[in-house]
Amino acid sequence: MKMEIRKVQMTGGSSYVITLPKEWIKSNNIIKNEPLGLINKPDGSLLITTEIKEKKMQRIKEFSVNEKTNDAFLLRQLIGAYIAGYGSIKIKSADKVSLKVRSSVRKFTQITIGQEVVEESDKTIVIKDLLKPAEMPFNSTIKRMHLMVKSMHEDAIKTLENGNKKIIEGIMLKENDVDRLHWLVARQYNMMLQDLDLAEKMDITLTMASTYFLISRIIERMGDHVVRIAKNVQKLTGDRLDKKIKEKIQNASDIALNIFNKSIGSFFRKEIDSSNRNIDSVQILGALCEEINSYATKKSGTIALSVGYITESIRRIGEYAEDLSEIAINSLVNEDK
Missing domain, CATH: 3.30.110.20 (Alba-like domain)
Structure with missing residues (x-):
């Protein structure tokens, strides 16, 4: 697309005027005194359009x-x-x-x-x-997804103690809801790519919409790992797992959730230093998960396998939370221009 350079002129001592390309006028069948729409874009550009009435795009x-x-x-x-x-x-x-x-x-x-x-x-x-x-803004959807995955994770670890199968069933239902919300974020982002005016209506830049899409995809994957934890916890209910391993799994879970909560909180509060400190916490989680696996290998094959899957998913949740902190830092650096 070739850019045309035109000079701004002044008429009447107070009005600024710029001429429009003749080819554009002809191709859009514009006549004298016909109204055109002017839209100030977030990046400082000016959009000139013949569509002055709001029209919902229906693909x-x-x-x-x-x-x-x-x-x-x-x-x-x-x-x-x-x-x-x-x-x-x-x-x-x-x-x-x-x-x-x-x-x-x-x-x-x-x-x-x-x-x-x-x-x-x-x-x-x-x-x-x-x-x-506009009825489902990105920030509200992301906050809902965070609370749902957090609740799922807490319920999955609780099942280690109470062995309640109904809790596992509830986790599966919540995971479906997390998927629905992720699909909605992906849909809204793709709609914006097709209709840039939608970003204006939702009061968000395309760059920020892309950031929300990345965050929702990560949280959806975290939800998948919570389901994996729940399925393996179900195999360990009762007296099959000793107290020491349960306590260490609980500690690892607490660290992973703490990283997750702080990552989301830092993003919405726009705290770049907090996001950076949060990333360092992942190393502590990784070391604890290795310790749990080493201890579990001394147990029977079935127990060691299930504990291995649980700790691997807890570690992955922490690493995904680390990714969220990195996204927060990238987003905040981009805003600080």
């Missing part, structure tokens, strides 16, 4: 299905279209839409946020996004 994705359609694959495609930012999804079939396809659509609307079936016939199903992006 439509269509999927053709038949009796051989794999329902699991269709579900993945629907989720992909959702994350990509499509405002409307149409499913069509030459024959009657099968029950398994309808089941996949129903599951899709249950595991995503704002997606609803608005039209349905024997041969077509139309799904629309009914959520306004």
